[in-house]
Amino acid sequence: MNNNISNIKLIQKEYSVINLVDSNNKDFVIAMVKLFIDISREFINEVNIAIIDNNLSQINQSAHRIKASIDVMVISSLSKVVREIENSNVINDELKDKINFITEKLEFVTKQMENDFA
Amino acid sequence: MDLSTIYLKTPTVFILDDDKFYLKYIRSLISNYSLSINTKTFCKKEDLIVNLDSKPDLILLDYNLGLQNSVKTTAHNVINDIENFNPNQTIVLLSGESSLPLLEEYNKYRNLEYIVKGQTTGSELMSILSKRVKIQS
Numbered sequence: 001m002n003n004n005i006s007n008i009k010l011i012q013k014e015y016s017v018i019n020l021v022d023s024n025n026k027d028f029v030i031a032m033v034k035l036f037i038d039i040s041r042e043f044i045n046e047v048n049i050a051i052i053d054n055n056l057s058q059i060n061q062s063a064h065r066i067k068a069s070i071d072v073m074v075i076s077s078l079s080k081v082v083r084e085i086e087n088s089n090v091i092n093d094e095l096k097d098k099i100n101f102i103t104e105k106l107e108f109v110t111k112q113m114e115n116d117f118a
Numbered sequence: 119m120d121l122s123t124i125y126l127k128t129p130t131v132f133i134l135d136d137d138k139f140y141l142k143y144i145r146s147l148i149s150n151y152s153l154s155i156n157t158k159t160f161c162k163k164e165d166l167i168v169n170l171d172s173k174p175d176l177i178l179l180d181y182n183l184g185l186q187n188s189v190k191t192t193a194h195n196v197i198n199d200i201e202n203f204n205p206n207q208t209i210v211l212l213s214g215e216s217s218l219p220l221l222e223e224y225n226k227y228r229n230l231e232y233i234v235k236g237q238t239t240g241s242e243l244m245s246i247l248s249k250r251v252k253i254q255s
Contacts, residue, residue, distance in 0.1 A: 020143070021150040021240065028146065035139050061184050067214050068235040069139040 013116075014109045016074040033117045036073055039066060040106045047085075047099050056091050059099070078105055129251045130156040130173075134166045134196065135180035135212065140235070144178060144212070147243050154253045162186060163196045170203045176250050178233075178243075181213035210246055212239075 017029050043066045050058035063086035070078050081098050088095045131148060135141045141159040148157050158174070160166040163186055166177070177200065183191040193211055200207050210231045233242045 019240075021146055032139070032142060032146075035142060039137070039139050057190075061190075064182055064214065065137050065184055069137060069143075071236060072140070072143050 014075060014077065014105070014112055019072050019074060030117050033113045036069060037110045037113055039069060040110050044103045044106060047103065051091070051096065051099065054091060056088065059091070059095070060086055060088065063102075073109075075105070075109055078102055128154060128156055129175040129253060130158065131176045131178065131247075131251065132158050132160065132166055132169070132174040133178045133212075134160045134163060134183070135178075136161055136182075136184040136186075137180070140180075144239075144243070147240050148247065151244055151247050152251075152253050155247070155251060163191060163199070166196070167199050167203070170200065170207075173204070175208065175252075176247075177207060177209045178212050179209055181211050181215060208250055210250070 017033070020029055020032055043062050046062040047059055050056075050062065063082050067082050067086060070082055081102055085095065085098050085102065088098075133141055133144050135144070138161060141161065145157045145159055148155055158169065158172075160169075163183060179193045179196060181193045183193065183196070185191070193213075197209060200209060210233060212233050212235060214235045231246055233239060233246065
Protein backbone atom coordinates (compact mmCIF):
# COMPACT_ATOMS: atom_id res chain seq x y z
CA MET A 1 0.00 0.00 0.00
CA ASN A 2 1.31 3.42 -0.92
CA ASN A 3 0.48 5.94 1.76
CA ASN A 4 2.03 8.91 0.03
CA ILE A 5 -0.58 10.10 -2.46
CA SER A 6 1.42 13.11 -3.62
CA ASN A 7 4.18 10.78 -4.84
CA ILE A 8 1.75 8.76 -6.95
CA LYS A 9 1.39 11.66 -9.35
CA LEU A 10 5.13 11.59 -9.97
CA ILE A 11 5.25 7.91 -10.93
CA GLN A 12 4.60 6.97 -14.55
CA LYS A 13 1.10 5.50 -14.49
CA GLU A 14 -1.66 4.75 -16.95
CA TYR A 15 -3.82 7.15 -14.93
CA SER A 16 -3.54 10.17 -12.68
CA VAL A 17 -5.47 11.59 -9.74
CA ILE A 18 -4.30 15.09 -10.63
CA ASN A 19 -7.80 16.22 -11.70
CA LEU A 20 -9.30 15.30 -8.35
CA VAL A 21 -9.45 18.72 -6.72
CA ASP A 22 -8.91 17.29 -3.28
CA SER A 23 -6.03 15.09 -4.39
CA ASN A 24 -4.16 15.57 -1.10
CA ASN A 25 -7.11 14.10 0.80
CA LYS A 26 -6.27 10.40 0.91
CA ASP A 27 -9.76 9.23 1.89
CA PHE A 28 -11.37 11.21 -0.91
CA VAL A 29 -8.91 9.93 -3.52
CA ILE A 30 -9.40 6.32 -2.36
CA ALA A 31 -13.19 6.73 -2.54
CA MET A 32 -12.96 8.13 -6.08
CA VAL A 33 -10.55 5.41 -7.22
CA LYS A 34 -12.79 2.69 -5.76
CA LEU A 35 -15.77 4.23 -7.51
CA PHE A 36 -13.84 4.29 -10.79
CA ILE A 37 -12.91 0.62 -10.35
CA ASP A 38 -16.60 -0.20 -9.75
CA ILE A 39 -17.86 1.68 -12.81
CA SER A 40 -15.09 0.16 -14.95
CA ARG A 41 -16.19 -3.35 -13.97
CA GLU A 42 -19.79 -2.38 -14.61
CA PHE A 43 -18.76 -1.11 -18.06
CA ILE A 44 -16.81 -4.28 -18.89
CA ASN A 45 -19.76 -6.44 -17.82
CA GLU A 46 -22.27 -4.35 -19.79
CA VAL A 47 -20.32 -4.32 -23.06
CA ASN A 48 -19.53 -8.03 -22.87
CA ILE A 49 -23.24 -8.82 -22.48
CA ALA A 50 -24.11 -6.28 -25.18
CA ILE A 51 -21.72 -7.96 -27.65
CA ILE A 52 -23.39 -11.33 -26.99
CA ASP A 53 -26.83 -9.72 -27.38
CA ASN A 54 -25.75 -7.79 -30.48
CA ASN A 55 -26.96 -4.65 -28.68
CA LEU A 56 -25.17 -1.69 -30.30
CA SER A 57 -27.26 0.89 -28.45
CA GLN A 58 -26.12 -0.49 -25.09
CA ILE A 59 -22.48 -0.45 -26.27
CA ASN A 60 -22.81 3.21 -27.34
CA GLN A 61 -24.51 4.14 -24.04
CA SER A 62 -21.96 2.33 -21.88
CA ALA A 63 -19.09 4.05 -23.70
CA HIS A 64 -20.84 7.40 -23.37
CA ARG A 65 -21.32 6.96 -19.64
CA ILE A 66 -17.70 6.08 -18.82
CA LYS A 67 -16.15 8.59 -21.23
CA ALA A 68 -16.01 11.59 -18.88
CA SER A 69 -14.70 9.49 -15.99
CA ILE A 70 -11.86 8.20 -18.18
CA ASP A 71 -10.99 11.82 -18.91
CA VAL A 72 -11.08 12.78 -15.22
CA MET A 73 -8.68 9.91 -14.41
CA VAL A 74 -6.45 10.99 -17.34
CA ILE A 75 -6.35 7.55 -18.99
CA SER A 76 -5.09 9.11 -22.20
CA SER A 77 -4.69 5.81 -24.03
CA LEU A 78 -8.48 5.30 -23.90
CA SER A 79 -9.63 8.84 -24.64
CA LYS A 80 -9.92 8.31 -28.40
CA VAL A 81 -11.12 4.71 -28.49
CA VAL A 82 -13.96 5.27 -26.00
CA ARG A 83 -15.34 7.99 -28.26
CA GLU A 84 -15.00 5.74 -31.31
CA ILE A 85 -16.97 3.03 -29.50
CA GLU A 86 -19.59 5.58 -28.41
CA ASN A 87 -20.08 6.70 -32.01
CA SER A 88 -19.92 3.26 -33.66
CA ASN A 89 -22.87 2.46 -35.88
CA VAL A 90 -22.22 -1.20 -36.57
CA ILE A 91 -21.01 -4.21 -34.60
CA ASN A 92 -18.12 -5.63 -36.59
CA ASP A 93 -14.65 -7.05 -35.94
CA GLU A 94 -13.17 -3.57 -35.73
CA LEU A 95 -15.58 -2.60 -32.94
CA LYS A 96 -14.96 -5.89 -31.16
CA ASP A 97 -11.20 -5.24 -31.30
CA LYS A 98 -11.75 -1.79 -29.82
CA ILE A 99 -13.91 -3.26 -27.06
CA ASN A 100 -11.24 -5.87 -26.34
CA PHE A 101 -8.64 -3.13 -26.19
CA ILE A 102 -10.62 -0.93 -23.81
CA THR A 103 -11.64 -3.79 -21.51
CA GLU A 104 -8.07 -5.14 -21.30
CA LYS A 105 -6.72 -1.67 -20.64
CA LEU A 106 -9.35 -0.96 -17.98
CA GLU A 107 -8.58 -4.28 -16.30
CA PHE A 108 -4.88 -3.35 -16.30
CA VAL A 109 -5.47 0.18 -15.00
CA THR A 110 -7.89 -0.90 -12.28
CA LYS A 111 -5.36 -3.51 -11.10
CA GLN A 112 -2.76 -0.76 -11.02
CA MET A 113 -5.18 1.34 -8.95
CA GLU A 114 -5.85 -1.53 -6.57
CA ASN A 115 -2.12 -2.01 -6.05
CA ASP A 116 -1.71 1.68 -5.33
CA PHE A 117 -4.72 2.18 -3.09
CA ALA A 118 -5.95 -1.19 -1.81
CA MET B 119 -23.60 43.71 7.99
CA ASP B 120 -26.19 44.03 5.25
CA LEU B 121 -29.53 42.57 6.40
CA SER B 122 -30.02 40.85 3.06
CA THR B 123 -26.85 38.90 3.75
CA ILE B 124 -28.01 37.82 7.22
CA TYR B 125 -31.15 36.17 5.86
CA LEU B 126 -29.57 34.60 2.79
CA LYS B 127 -30.47 30.91 2.82
CA THR B 128 -27.81 28.27 2.28
CA PRO B 129 -27.67 27.80 -1.49
CA THR B 130 -28.52 24.42 -2.92
CA VAL B 131 -27.25 22.91 -6.15
CA PHE B 132 -28.82 19.81 -7.67
CA ILE B 133 -26.79 17.62 -10.02
CA LEU B 134 -28.37 15.02 -12.29
CA ASP B 135 -26.03 12.64 -14.13
CA ASP B 136 -26.24 8.92 -14.85
CA ASP B 137 -22.48 8.62 -14.25
CA LYS B 138 -21.96 8.04 -10.49
CA PHE B 139 -18.27 8.83 -10.71
CA TYR B 140 -18.87 12.15 -12.45
CA LEU B 141 -21.57 13.08 -9.93
CA LYS B 142 -19.08 12.66 -7.11
CA TYR B 143 -16.44 14.54 -9.09
CA ILE B 144 -18.70 17.55 -9.73
CA ARG B 145 -19.78 17.51 -6.10
CA SER B 146 -16.12 17.67 -5.05
CA LEU B 147 -15.52 20.62 -7.39
CA ILE B 148 -18.41 22.47 -5.76
CA SER B 149 -17.21 21.64 -2.23
CA ASN B 150 -13.78 22.87 -3.21
CA TYR B 151 -15.34 26.13 -4.41
CA SER B 152 -17.36 26.58 -1.23
CA LEU B 153 -18.33 24.42 1.72
CA SER B 154 -21.35 26.71 2.14
CA ILE B 155 -23.21 25.18 -0.79
CA ASN B 156 -25.53 22.20 -0.26
CA THR B 157 -25.28 19.75 -3.11
CA LYS B 158 -27.73 16.96 -3.84
CA THR B 159 -26.88 14.39 -6.47
CA PHE B 160 -29.26 12.24 -8.49
CA CYS B 161 -28.78 9.46 -11.04
CA LYS B 162 -32.48 9.27 -11.94
CA LYS B 163 -34.64 12.12 -13.13
CA GLU B 164 -37.62 11.05 -10.99
CA ASP B 165 -35.52 11.46 -7.86
CA LEU B 166 -34.62 15.00 -8.87
CA ILE B 167 -38.19 15.90 -9.81
CA VAL B 168 -39.67 14.83 -6.46
CA ASN B 169 -37.11 17.02 -4.68
CA LEU B 170 -37.83 20.18 -6.66
CA ASP B 171 -40.03 21.58 -3.89
CA SER B 172 -36.84 22.33 -1.97
CA LYS B 173 -36.22 25.01 -4.63
CA PRO B 174 -32.59 24.56 -5.65
CA ASP B 175 -30.69 27.68 -6.68
CA LEU B 176 -29.11 25.87 -9.58
CA ILE B 177 -29.56 22.56 -11.39
CA LEU B 178 -26.62 21.02 -13.24
CA LEU B 179 -28.10 18.69 -15.79
CA ASP B 180 -26.25 16.07 -17.80
CA TYR B 181 -27.35 16.23 -21.41
CA ASN B 182 -27.38 12.51 -22.17
CA LEU B 183 -28.98 10.64 -19.29
CA GLY B 184 -28.86 7.22 -20.90
CA LEU B 185 -31.69 4.80 -20.32
CA GLN B 186 -34.11 5.92 -17.60
CA ASN B 187 -36.84 3.33 -16.99
CA SER B 188 -35.74 1.70 -20.27
CA VAL B 189 -36.33 4.95 -22.18
CA LYS B 190 -33.45 6.86 -23.77
CA THR B 191 -33.55 10.18 -21.94
CA THR B 192 -31.92 13.51 -22.63
CA ALA B 193 -31.87 16.78 -20.71
CA HIS B 194 -34.66 18.01 -22.95
CA ASN B 195 -37.14 15.60 -21.31
CA VAL B 196 -36.08 16.70 -17.85
CA ILE B 197 -36.11 20.43 -18.62
CA ASN B 198 -39.79 20.18 -19.51
CA ASP B 199 -40.57 18.56 -16.17
CA ILE B 200 -38.48 21.10 -14.25
CA GLU B 201 -40.13 24.02 -16.04
CA ASN B 202 -43.56 22.65 -15.25
CA PHE B 203 -42.57 22.98 -11.61
CA ASN B 204 -40.64 26.24 -11.89
CA PRO B 205 -40.47 28.05 -15.25
CA ASN B 206 -37.67 30.29 -13.97
CA GLN B 207 -35.40 27.57 -12.64
CA THR B 208 -31.72 28.20 -13.38
CA ILE B 209 -30.41 25.20 -15.30
CA VAL B 210 -26.91 24.57 -16.62
CA LEU B 211 -26.26 21.71 -19.01
CA LEU B 212 -23.32 19.36 -18.60
CA SER B 213 -22.23 17.31 -21.56
CA GLY B 214 -19.42 15.35 -23.10
CA GLU B 215 -20.56 16.76 -26.43
CA SER B 216 -18.87 19.93 -27.54
CA SER B 217 -20.68 20.34 -30.83
CA LEU B 218 -22.05 23.81 -31.52
CA PRO B 219 -25.36 22.63 -33.06
CA LEU B 220 -26.43 21.28 -29.68
CA LEU B 221 -25.72 24.60 -28.00
CA GLU B 222 -27.51 26.51 -30.77
CA GLU B 223 -30.49 24.19 -30.53
CA TYR B 224 -30.88 24.89 -26.82
CA ASN B 225 -30.30 28.59 -27.09
CA LYS B 226 -33.20 28.82 -29.55
CA TYR B 227 -35.32 27.22 -26.89
CA ARG B 228 -34.09 29.23 -23.92
CA ASN B 229 -30.85 30.80 -22.81
CA LEU B 230 -29.12 27.88 -21.14
CA GLU B 231 -25.52 27.89 -20.06
CA TYR B 232 -23.44 24.91 -21.00
CA ILE B 233 -20.42 23.20 -19.48
CA VAL B 234 -18.41 20.78 -21.60
CA LYS B 235 -17.12 17.81 -19.63
CA GLY B 236 -13.37 17.88 -20.05
CA GLN B 237 -10.25 19.67 -18.97
CA THR B 238 -12.04 23.03 -18.54
CA THR B 239 -14.98 21.72 -16.50
CA GLY B 240 -13.58 23.01 -13.21
CA SER B 241 -12.97 26.57 -14.35
CA GLU B 242 -16.28 26.75 -16.24
CA LEU B 243 -18.15 25.49 -13.20
CA MET B 244 -16.42 28.01 -10.92
CA SER B 245 -17.40 30.80 -13.27
CA ILE B 246 -21.04 29.71 -13.28
CA LEU B 247 -21.19 29.25 -9.50
CA SER B 248 -19.76 32.73 -8.97
CA LYS B 249 -22.49 34.20 -11.18
CA ARG B 250 -25.43 32.04 -10.19
CA VAL B 251 -25.03 31.07 -6.55
CA LYS B 252 -25.03 33.63 -3.75
CA ILE B 253 -22.98 32.44 -0.82
CA GLN B 254 -23.34 33.83 2.68
CA SER B 255 -20.08 35.55 3.60
